Amino acid sequence: MVDGRYRTGRTAAQDGPDGLASTVDPGASVAALDRPADTPLADPAAVHFDDEERPARALTGRIGIGVAVVAFAVALLVLWQVFRPLAQGSQFYLIIFLSGTLPLVFLVYRAGSPIRRTNDPAPQRWRETAGSPGPANGVHPSEERERRREEERRAGRSGPPKPADGLSPVEDQERERRQERQRDQEQQRDQEPQPRTGRPGPPGPADDLKPVEDQKQESDEEEEQEQQPGRTEPPAPTNHLEPSEKPVETRDRNETRDRKRPTEGKTTRRDLPTPLDWTLAALTLLVCLYPLNPLTGGYNEFLNRQGLLDTADVIAGAVLLVLVVEACRRTTGLALPVVCLAFLAYGYYGGLLPQDWSIAHSGLDFAQIVDALYNSGSGFYGTPLDVAATYIVLFTIYGAVLDLSGASRFFVDLSVAAFRKSRSAAGRTAVAAGFLLGTVSGSGTATAVSVGAVTWPLLRRAGYPAEQAGGMLAAAGVGAILSPPTLGAAAFIVAEYLDVSYLTVLGWAMIPTVLYYLGILLAVEIDVRRFRVRPVEVPQVSVWRLLGRFGYHFSSLVMIVVLLAVGQSATRAVVYATLLAAALSFLDRRSWLTPGRLFAALSAGVRGVLPVVAVCAAAGIITATTTKTGLGAQLASLLVGGARAVTDNPTAVLALTVVLAAVALAILGLAVPVTASFIIGWVIIGPALLALGVSAPAAAMFVFYYSVLSEVTPPTALAAVGASAITGGRTVPTMWQALKYALPAFLAPIAFVLTDPGEYLLARGPATGIVWATAVAVLAVVGLAVATGGWVPGVGAAGPASRVLGGLAGLLLLYLAPFTIAAGAVALALAAGIAIIHRTGRTTP
Secondary structure, three states: OOOOOOOOOOOHHHOOOOOOOOOOOOOOOHHHOOOOOOOOOOOOOOOOOOOOOOOOOOOOHHHHHHHHHHHHHHHHHHHHHHHOOOOOOHHHHHHHHHHHHHHHHHHHOOOOOOOOOOOOOOOHHHHHHHOOOOOHHHOOHHHHHHHHHHHHHHHOOOOOOOOOOOOOHHHHHHHHHHHHHHHHHHHHHHOOOOOOOOOOOOOOHHHHOOOHHHHHHHHHHHHHHHOOOOOOOOOOOHHHOOOOOOOOOOHHHHHHOOOOOOOOOOOOHHHOOOHHHHHHHHHHHHHHHHHHOHHHOHHHHHHHOOOOOOHHHHHHHHHHHHHHHHHHHHHHOOHHHHHHHHHHHHHHHHHHOOOOOOOOOOOOOHHHHHHHHHOOOOOOOOHHHHHHHHHHHHHHHHHHHHHHOOHHHHHHHHHHHHHOOOOOHHHHHHHHHHHHHHHHHOOHHHHHHHHHHHHHHHHHHHOOOHHHHHHHHHHHHHHHHOOOOOOOHHHHHHHHHHOOOHHHHHHHHHHHHHHHHHHHHHHHHHHHHHOOOOOOOOOOOOHHHHHHHHHHHHHHHHHHHHHHHOOOOHHHHHHHHHHHHHHHHHHOHHHOOOHHHHHHHHHHHHHHOHHHHHHHHHHHHHHHHHHHHOHHHHHHHHHHHHHHHHOOOHHHHHHHHHHHHHHHHHHHHHHOOHHHHHHHHHHHOHHHHHHOOOOHHHHHHHHHHHHHHHHHOOOOOHHHHHHHHHHOOOHHHHHHHHHHHHHHHHHOOHHHHHOHHHHHHHOOOOHHHHHHHHHHHHHHHHHHHHHHHOEEOOOEEOOHHHHHHHHHHHHHHHOOOHHHHHHHHHHHHHHHHHHHHHHHHHHOO
């Protein structure tokens, strides 16, 4: 069906009438990648909006069913709230929502370090890569193994011939018997009307891009067969073996691998919720529902006690405070809980500070702090949790439904088929797949890993080094947080804080998103020349044919934008889009959303939002403390005052404040998730920018983009960590490569706040101004790409002088004033001229 260098390992019965993929790998989580194509997944369609999430338990059996039922009930409550809001008000709904979701955190997430199941569907290569010190002398481990095999062949070692994978003859016969049973199971599964598989549907172009380890093993087996005339039947493809049956590739690995694995899908006893987990979950449910307790007067009486809480109220609020901090620790780690405790300490002990200090306040007693958190609109039940309980959970449900309907697989297939054979095709495919998957994901790490699992074999065959490929995948994945129509969770908070529609925020994000992917594509084109990337054959599938058959997957995305444009709320728009995606799934029999799969999608959507709920509830601690003490205005005054102490020039003060704010946000993002980073940045840095005359939309989007930058910033760039696990590259160099790809576009938001014309990049202003500002920003991104990539597009390699001039041009062009634009254009022209002279000098005999 395709070029011989790609092998799908599928039977003809699995191919559709035209060999196109119509479905998706429903395991959107990291743990479900790179597994055999027909292996069921434990937690399908998990869509996460928080990239700092720690690994969750894969609960099965009665506990898993119970958690799924509760999550499904919460999903129904959320949908009911969209069309029939509870008469008691928004805070009453948030209390019930928190009561249904926060206890699940203690059952789904572990108290200590993550315990990976021995039969975890995470790829074996991830575990091996994580435990190794990295490639020696810059040589990829698979290349080193291939070199050792070649040396052994040349040395002519004695002994009976062995199969290519290092198994003994007895083991090889046993493996062949297992493979025969596997083929019988596949044949039986193909005859079922609705196969329950992890990746249902006929294969498409992306299915031909097997993981590199499997491709190299196949080539080794073919070479060994040529030297062994007695073998007449090649081993069956390995990507249809169960994880416990998958053959090893070398003797060394064969000696170290544990062959005894539990049955797939069962949870080990160590990974079950402990009695402490159950106790905390029950206690969380009690204190969350305490405000509704009729024995204490009910909900209305509880609200009437605001500012005058009795002892029982304070105890319940204090217990909930501890539980929220613990839930946040379980889902995100220690950094954000430490920040929350620091704010609490400031609120309680701030009165002890010298009163002549600008950050000193009169002090809050413990009852006042609990009252602000437990019985007000700025604490646990403030704007962050309100956004999580309305917008974010609905979009995670939508993403799960769209995923199970086959859309994500279609997006990847479309990206693979779009570029065909060219030197830049591999990199462009990865970037395009990241963009398309990002429109429905909202998670940078999950998107990077999902794209990498499919496109890394293509990138490696093209000649990309592991670190550069991992950086590209991470940068493309982070675009998921920036790509409309499903931006990251912080974008919904932007809409709430500024009291604007979500469609307005989408409009602000359009041009910056284009600039972001332009920067990545420029870096891809530069690396094609730098690394002398080779063209790679891909399956010849027509893009128009693919669109004609499965293009309906775009319908629900378009529907969201159209409904927002005609005045529908974002919540109703995404619900209608979810219903449309579910209905369109019946156009492809293999992706029907049957009642069981719809139940899985709704429950998975709620499970995916659990980390965000914990983060947003904990963010209420920060916002409530800041509001009660006035800390935001005081820190903003300090920030502006520090800039004015250096210079009196208003322009210089603004520029210095912006630089300090960008650095502060980048550092803050190293410790806390994107959502929390934005909330903290907005309450501290936002007032400083507003005080200097920056408009609220420009300030909010500036804080938003630099909060996202932490996803590709060492040493905690989780998107790069996930990508390096896929490619087998060294983690820290992969982080720096990801920053190289993303940095040119991330510097562009500085233009938002430096000048008034900078707001044109947010599509705010006349059309001529928007076009002019966009064109200048494109030149700025080009200049910054020259500086970071060391190549002038269309010219050739850039020497040190050209790189310095390119970086200077980019920075000058970001300041949208006539003089700086002219100076930046001249600097960029000089950079290109020097590169031309340098190239001419090298080619002249």
